[in-house]
Amino acid sequence: MAGPRVVIIGAGVVGASLADELSSRGWTEVTVVDQGPLPATGGSTSHAPGLVFQTNSSKTMTELARYTVEKFRSLDVDGQPCFLQVGGLEVATTPERLAELHRRHGWLASWGIEARVIGPDECVELHPLVARERVLGGLLVPTDGLAKGVLAVEAQLRAARARGVRTLGRHEVRDIRTEDGRVTAVVTDQGEVPADLVVCCAGIWGPKVARMVGMDLPLTPLGHQLAWTGPVPALAGQDREAVRPILRHQDGDLYYRDRFDRLGIGYYGHRPMPVDVDDILSVDAADEMPSVMRFTPDDFAEAWTETQSLLPATKETEVEEGINGLFSFTTDGLPLLGESPDVKGFWVAEAVWVTHSAGVGRAMAEWLVDGHCSSFDLHECDVNRFEPHQLAPEYVLARDCQNFVEVYDILHPLQPAGAPRPLRTSPFHARQQELGAFFLEATGWERPQWYAANEPLVEGRDIPVPNDWAARYWSPVVGAEAQATRETVAMYDMTALKRLEVTGRGAAAFLQRMTTANVDKSVGSVTYTLLLDHDGGIRSDVTVARLGRDHYQIGANGNLDLDWFTRHLPEDGSAQVRDLTAGTCCIGLWGPKAREVLQPLADKDFSNQGLKYFRAQRAHIGAVPVTAMRLSYVGELGWELYTTADMGLKLWDTLWEAGQGSGIVAAGRGAFNSLRLEKGYRSFGTDMTCEHDPYEAGLGFAVKMDKGDFIGRAALERRAADVTRRLTCLTIDDPRSVVMGKEPVYDGDRPVGYVTSAAYGYTIGKGIAYAWLPAELATTGRTLRLGYFDQRIPAVVAEEPLFDPSMQRLRG
Structure with a gap:
């Protein structure tokens, strides 16, 4: 089957990945358009330094990066590899950063990526340019490396073309036609391309393209300094592009990569340099490429001084060339993926760097072809996650610039965002x-x-x-x-709990279809229930209160719940949903x-x-x-x-x-x-996500299979018999050993799971940690260990709930 007519706007590394992944799944009525020449179109991919560090506090982002590494390793163009797996090394020059590297190692152990924290001598052995007296240790990830972005574009477009995908370089998108709230065509300077689906992979031009369908995209292009040294005498004779690990010196907001006998230096320590998308030059007007601005040496002065301190061999060379290259930043540092809430068939895959590009290509292909993504949990990347104030231009600019400044900072899990605050205040x-x-x-x-x-x-x-x-x-x-x-x-x-109202003569039938429990009960009933995706994964947990025969109030988790309900409203208008939060x-x-x-x-x-x-x-x-x-x-x-x-x-x-x-x-x-942890109450987005089902999460009681059909029911029937992991309660005796979440769980020396929520239980007098574990290890009384920085903290599997298991206090 050829599939629907798909137009991908943007032939950078994301658009190319999506074209390859879609066509490999049988969708070949695909056209890729870009204003620039192929494969180097002039966007961020064309100048990206290509460093792929997989480490991320987000499980999803790490998994997207891991897939990108695996895929790019398998690609080449006429014998030229698309990935150089030289490893990744992050060095610490302060005790605080060394502790942070242990924390980052914990994330990698949690998400299943091989890594280890190493001493300063081994850092120098791996990267001999590093000054031994400057470093206290490092984090080594052997599977990290250098992605060759333009080559990866060419390799994936070649594969897509072989399956029938059409690629149109030098086609500038001027408009997107819609009819009855659905896309119908993409208008270029060389004619129209009919479309049933349009996917915007335009990178720094994303907001401009999204505006064509009236969509606000919270993305800001910001300049980022990348410089190249002249020949470094210590590297003389290096005949391979890269032999040392890619290097990150986050205490100095710096990263480094080989280029034969030269070094590339990336710098995040300069002032934010936001650019209005309408001020980005066209392909023909730009001196080099539209995504490259003139290098500003004064902004780089501190970076060069610090580089010469960390890598003394660079004192024998100089900065030979540099750019201020544009990359996409968002308000929370995460990509923008998904379908417009207002225009059917218009999708975005934006704010995606080379590191995560192939993973996003696969995720979007699954989402488009299957109706859901089965390989990755995308809830934190969904473009519809934002509240209305988070789309305000002032807010977007301030937070995007803050994320640029903080990109290498040590951030605490509870650390609040900066300005603009306050934004929303309750009447209290x-x-x-x-x-x-x-x-x-x-x-x-x-x-x-x-x-x-x-x-x-x-x-x-x-x-x-x-x-x-x-x-x-x-x-x-x-x-x-x-x-x-x-x-x-x-x-x-x-x-701050989001409140929705569902009304209309069809409200009860609509909610019965949307939720796992029976909500068609008497007026005054309140029901805890789940929203599932079509594959049986948990999209949210909500409370549904029936306040009248045709009137329900829902305690939801966020804007994604509103978006999910809205997309599934009955076409006959028998049910309506609205957000009550701001007025209550x-x-x-x-x-x-x-x-x-x-x-x-x-x-x-x-x-x-x-x-x-x-x-x-x-x-x-x-x-x-x-x-x-x-x-x-x-x-x-x-x-x-x-x-x-x-x-x-x-x-x-x-x-x-x-x-x-x-x-x-x-x-x-x-x-x-x-x-709440003493009572074992789950929190969506932390304790369970779309990748988990109710039985694994200990929420089977919220599923009523005898109530009739509901979204995800058929898939859930298949999953019920195969529970291989469980969300499990652990307790910690040492009162100082309070963990924060995302720490690895070890059985002996083997990482077997990860912590979701944690806190000290002031009633029970013990630390509490909930964790995902293999089902065979989730046995009461079993002792495991939590990886917390450089410590291993004993924790015991406990029967839940820890407090008031008979529910007497709640029901009294």
């Missing part, structure tokens, strides 16, 4: 400031992590201090707030004294019989109308109380005043995370 923000809230950010919301006003609660409590890394963005107040929640009553700001707010009132605070204020019965667990009702709390749902992610009696944004401050004040005699406290996200 003023009161939280008065209580000394320490704010972190959640999808733009200022969310308290703990409150300085609770410092007196710490006195007399056993709140262990974790290790230095875990103690960042932490306070002993976190422990006091967690314990106080279990003892009395606490208020949590849950406004939520307080979680939880703890054994929660009813003592709430009932005297309410005009409805909040007794155990009046509102049972996982039920909802509308009520007034004082003068405030609320929707109250009896559920709790901290494992205590209580309710989520929703109201409109204009009434939010009044709700806070009403509860706060009423709770003074009951010892009420405001509590932050630090306590929340500890408490």
Whole structure:
């Protein structure tokens, strides 16, 4: 089968990879268009230095890079290899960076990439130009290396052409035609190309192409300095392009690669150099190529000084040439993949560097041909992940520039983004400031992590201090707030939780089709359920509250849930979905004294019989109308109380005043995370993703196979009998050994899994880590070890939940 008519805009390394992968799957009605000459079209691929370091805190990005390495190793053009597997070496010149290299080694062990941390002598042995006295150690990844971007383009386009793919160089895209909200053709300066699907792989021109269909693409082209030395005497006679590992000196914002007897030097330490996409020159107007700007030596001066210090042999040469080359940056440093939310058939594969290009080509091909990607979890790369404010030009420019500055920084998992802040504040923000809230950010919301006003609660409590890394963005107040929640009553700001409304005569049938549980229940029911992809993988976990016969409220995880619901709405208009989040707010009132605070204020019965667990009702709390749902992610009696944004401050004040005699406290996200892990509550995107199914994740209870058909049901039937891994609870006795997530789990010396969520359990008095493990190792009482920097921390598989397994506190 030839497949639909596909037009790929952009013949760089991403477009070429996609053409190859699509045609290898039988889709051959594919046309690749580019404004430049093939295979060196003048985009970022044409000048990219080609260094492929696979190390990344993101499992998905590492796996995309691993596939790129594997594929490029198999490619050549007339005997010229497309990949030089010389290895990758990152060196540390400070103790902080050496510790970071151990952490990075942990990621690689977690994701299954061979690597090791080595001493300074071995660093010099591998790369003799390195000054021994400067380095403290290094991280060696033997499978890293140099990708030959233009050769990889040619190799993949040749393979695609052999299968019938058409390639059109020197065709500038002028417009994209649409009809009834669907693409129909790509208009070039040499005529129209009919299309059923259009995939934008235009790189730095991506925002310009996306605008043709009214799509805002949060991408900024930024200049990045790349210089080449003259001949280095110490390299005289080197007859191969590269013999030493590619080298990264992140303390100096620098990287290096061989080019025979010269060195290439890349530098991220200069000022950000953003370029408006409309100011990028055309292929014919550019002196060298459109993606290359004039080199600015003053910006490179510090880099050259540092280079001569780290690599003393360079003192015998000079910088011979350089460019400020344009690359794509995004607000969170991740690619932009997926289909436009508004124009059917218009897809993007943008902000993808050579490192991940072949992996993205495969991922997009699977997504287009099969309707989902089975090889990679793409939720964090989905172009529809952004909130509306995250598409604002001011926001995009500020965050993209920040990501350029931070590209080699040591970043803590909880480290908040910089300006612009604050962006979104709940109605409670003023009161939280008065209580000394320490704010972190959640999808733009200022969310308290703990409150300085609770410092007196710490006195007399056993709140262990974790290790230095875990103690960042932490306070002993976190422990006091967690314990106080279990003892009395606490208020949590849950406004950052995304809230959707589904209405219409077909709402129940629509949600039955979308979710794994039975949500066609009585008015007032609240149901925990899952959204699955067509292959049975988990797309999200949500709560669905039926507030009326044709009216549901959904507690969702983010904009991808809204996008998923919207794409599957019935064509007859019998159901509608809208985002309620900005106009509403939520307080979680939880703890054994929660009813003592709430009932005297309410005009409805909040007794155990009046509102049972996982039920909802509308009520007034004082003068405030609320929707109250009896559920709790901290494992205590209580309710989520929703109201409109204009009434939010009044709700806070009403509860706060009423709770003074009951010892009420405001509590932050630090306590929340500890408490939820004591109860074993999962978090989508951290504990489970699209690559996992409900049975592996311990969420089989949320699947009701007897309710009829739902998305993913058929695939789930096949997966149910083959559970080879499990999300498993581990406990840690040493109170200082609090891990942060993404650490490898070892059985002896063999890495067997990785940590998802972790925290200290202030009720149970132990560290908690959830981890993916082979099913045969997920046996209660088994001792494993967690790789934490250069340590191996003992951890024991525990039966979950760790707290209140009988659910008496929740149901009381």
